[in-house]
Amino acid sequence: MKISAKKIALIGVFTALSLIIFIVEAQFPTSGIGGIKLGLANVATMVAMLFIGRREAGIVLYLRIILAAAFYGTFVSFLFSLVGGTFAYLVMCLLMCRFDKKQIWVVSAFGGVFHNVGQLIAAGFISGTSMVITLFPYLLISGIVTGVLTGLITQRLWFSSLRKYSLRKE
Amino acid sequence: MKAKKNLIWAVILAAVCLICAAVILYGRLGGENPKAEIYLGNELIKTVDNLSPDEEYSFRIDCKDGYNIVTVGGGKIWVSESDCANRTCVNAGKISGGGQTIICAPHKLVIRITSDSQTDAVV
Ligand SMILES: [Zn+2]
Numbered sequence: 001m002k003i004s005a006k007k008i009a010l011i012g013v014f015t016a017l018s019l020i021i022f023i024v025e026a027q028f029p030t031s032g033i034g035g036i037k038l039g040l041a042n043v044a045t046m047v048a049m050l051f052i053g054r055r056e057a058g059i060v061l062y063l064r065i066i067l068a069a070a071f072y073g074t075f076v077s078f079l080f081s082l083v084g085g086t087f088a089y090l091v092m093c094l095l096m097c098r099f100d101k102k103q104i105w106v107v108s109a110f111g112g113v114f115h116n117v118g119q120l121i122a123a124g125f126i127s128g129t130s131m132v133i134t135l136f137p138y139l140l141i142s143g144i145v146t147g148v149l150t151g152l153i154t155q156r157l158w159f160s161s162l163r164k165y166s167l168r169k170e
Numbered sequence: 171m172k173a174k175k176n177l178i179w180a181v182i183l184a185a186v187c188l189i190c191a192a193v194i195l196y197g198r199l200g201g202e203n204p205k206a207e208i209y210l211g212n213e214l215i216k217t218v219d220n221l222s223p224d225e226e227y228s229f230r231i232d233c234k235d236g237y238n239i240v241t242v243g244g245g246k247i248w249v250s251e252s253d254c255a256n257r258t259c260v261n262a263g264k265i266s267g268g269g270q271t272i273i274c275a276p277h278k279l280v281i282r283i284t285s286d287s288q289t290d291a292v293v
Contacts, residue, residue, distance in 0.1 A: 076255035076276050106179045127275040129212050131282065134271040137190035144183050 007167065011048070011056050011063075018044030018064045023071070038146050039115065042088065046108060046154040050101075051166040054093045061085050080122050087118030101158060105151035112147020113140060197269025202285055204268060206247045208240070209280040221245050221266065233277045240281065247281060249274065 022041035041064060049057035065085055069078035088111040095107045116139035124132040206218040210233055226243030228250060238259060239251035246264040249272055259274035265283055272281040 074255035080256065100175065103175060103179065106183075109179075109183055123273060123275040127273060127278045127280070129209070129273075129278065129280055131209070131212075131271060131280045132273055132275075134269060134282070135273065137193045141187050141190045144187055148183065 007052060007056065010052055010165075010167065011059055014044050014048040014052075014060045015063045015067070018060060019067050022064060022068050026068075039112065039150055040153075042108075042111065042115075043150050043153050043157070045089070046092065046104070046111075046150070047157055049092065049096055050104075050154070050158055051163075051168065053168065054096070058089060058093075061089055076126065079126070080119050083122040084115040084118040088112070088115035090114070101155070104155040104158065105148050108151025108154060109144050109147035112145075112150070113143035115147075116140070116143040194269070198267035204245075204266065204283050204285045206242070207282045207284055209282070211278040218242055218247060221247055231279060233279065235277055238274055238277060238279055247283070248272070249281070252277070 018041045021044060025037060025040055044064075045057050045061045048060040062085075065078065065081045068081065069075075073081075091114040092107055092111040095110055096104075099107050120132055120135060120139055123135075124130060203219075204221055206221060207214055208216040208218070208231065210231065215231070221242055222245045223242060226241060228239050228241040231238045231240060236253040238249050238254070241248055241250040246266040248264040249259040249262070252259050252274060254274050254276040256276065259272055259277075259279065262272045265272055265281070268283055268285045270283045273279070
């Protein structure tokens with residue numbers, strides 16, 4: 001795979017942006033059930049997917065997860081991000097090209113739900129108890145709500161003047 | 171056509187949210203004398219029968235990976251302090267209703283609320 005300098009630059013920009021968003025978001029004490037976060041860093045992953053490509057979005061995602069863990073994460077939080085992030089990434093890779101660009105918010109909702117399902121599985125695996133399943137309805141709602149919100153932000157960016165920087169002709 | 175697609179998806183996602191909300195509310199309904207059950211590694215280690223003591227109190231639960239401080243008061247129970255890796259248990263906040271759960275995955279700790287009408291109904 002030949003990667004152009006422009007692509008590398010864009011991957012760097014998106015990774016930096018997503019890391020900054022992730023760190024800023026981590027500073028706010030999360031409240032409510034299970035420490036729900038909006039997952040704004042996912043906007044950078046989705047925009048990268050739309051503007052550059054699926055593979056490059058994966059690079060942005062995993063670089064962000066590794067860098068965030070290196071900065072101040074713990075092994076457990078790294079594992080949660082890794083499993084949740086991978087679940088969300090895979091489902092969005094699968095759906096993004098099948099949905100209209102006006103339905104990015106739907107793709108993102110699926111991403112949010114699968115992110116939480118992944119985290120639930122990780123929590124079950126780490127804690128060794130099936131009682132984590134009681135959190136499922138909460139996580140389903142929060143995945144949909146946060147996914148729709150981040151998806152709408154992403155959609156807004158796609159239909160903005162920023163699109164002229166996109167490497168994809170669609 | 172595209173607007174219709176948006177509408178269909180909005181309805182589907184809203185319906186899923188509503189079903190989940192119904193499940194959550196159903197778990198909280200009709201419970202008398204809520205109690206908190208505390209599990210460590212799937213083993214019931216403690217039951218808190220009175221969630222509304224005259225004065226708020228805390229106790230410590232030690233496990234091989236660290237500790238959690240659990241506080242009880244005002245009809246609620248919560249993890250007030252922990253040295254676990256991700257603090258999800260502390261961020262989970264206070265729980266009071268049937269079916270609500272706090273999980274500290276790294277410490278294999280689960281706090282679950284049950285009430286009289288549910289103790290035999292829920293596995
Ligand atoms: Zn914890």
